[in-house]
Amino acid sequence: MNRIFISLGSNIDAHIHIRNGLDDLARDFDRVRISTVFESEAVGFEGDNFLNLVAEAYTELPIEQVVARFKQIEQDHGRLRGAKKFASRTLDLDLLLYGDxxxxxxxxxxxxxxxxxxxxxxxxxxxxxxxxLPGVTDTLAQLWQDHPKQQKLWPIAFHWPE
Incomplete structure (x- = not known):
C-alpha cells in the first residue's frame, strides 16, 4: 500500500467542489484524512478566494493510474482542460507525494x-x-517553520465527512 498526499484547491463554488472531490477520493482510495482547510487570495490573477487543503490516502494503484483518476475527478467537477494556469477553477487535484x-x-x-x-x-x-521528503534533511514541520510565508492564508471551519 502506498501512502499518497494530494493537494486540493477550488475557487468556484469551492465548498461544494472540495467536499464532492473528497467524497470521490474516499470512494477510490483508502483511509482518506484531511488537513485543515485554508482560504487564501487568488495568486497571479484577479479572482475569488481559494480554498486549499491536503489529503492523505493509501492506494495500490500505480502513479499513472492515480494521476489519471485525479484528472477524471477534476473533469467530473467541471474542470476545463487547457485553461490558463492562473485562472479560476472548480477543482484542482495534484499528487504531491507517492510513498518515497x-x-x-x-x-x-x-x-x-x-x-x-x-x-x-x-x-x-x-x-x-x-x-x-526524498533529498531533503529537514522535516516538513521544520520546512514550514523556516518558510518565508509569502502568502496570506487563514484556516476556516470545514467538516468532512458530514
Whole structure:
C-alpha cells in the first residue's frame, strides 16, 4: 500500500467542489484524512478566494493510474482542460507525494509546489509534521517553520465527512 498526499484547491463554488472531490477520493482510495482547510487570495490573477487543503490516502494503484483518476475527478467537477494556469477553477487535484518515489513522469514527485506555495506546505506539514521528503534533511514541520510565508492564508471551519 502506498501512502499518497494530494493537494486540493477550488475557487468556484469551492465548498461544494472540495467536499464532492473528497467524497470521490474516499470512494477510490483508502483511509482518506484531511488537513485543515485554508482560504487564501487568488495568486497571479484577479479572482475569488481559494480554498486549499491536503489529503492523505493509501492506494495500490500505480502513479499513472492515480494521476489519471485525479484528472477524471477534476473533469467530473467541471474542470476545463487547457485553461490558463492562473485562472479560476472548480477543482484542482495534484499528487504531491507517492510513498518515497522520485520521478519526472507522469508527474514530478515530490511535487515542486511543496517548497514554494504556503497553501501546500502548511497543510502538508500539519498532516505529516515528521515527514522527510526524498533529498531533503529537514522535516516538513521544520520546512514550514523556516518558510518565508509569502502568502496570506487563514484556516476556516470545514467538516468532512458530514
Amino acid at each position: 518515489h522520485q520521478c519526472q513522469q507522469p508527474v514530478e514527485l515530490p511535487r515542486p509546489e511543496i517548497f514554494h506555495n504556503d497553501f501546500v506546505l502548511w497543510p502538508l506539514s500539519e498532516l505529516w509534521p515528521e515527514g522527510i
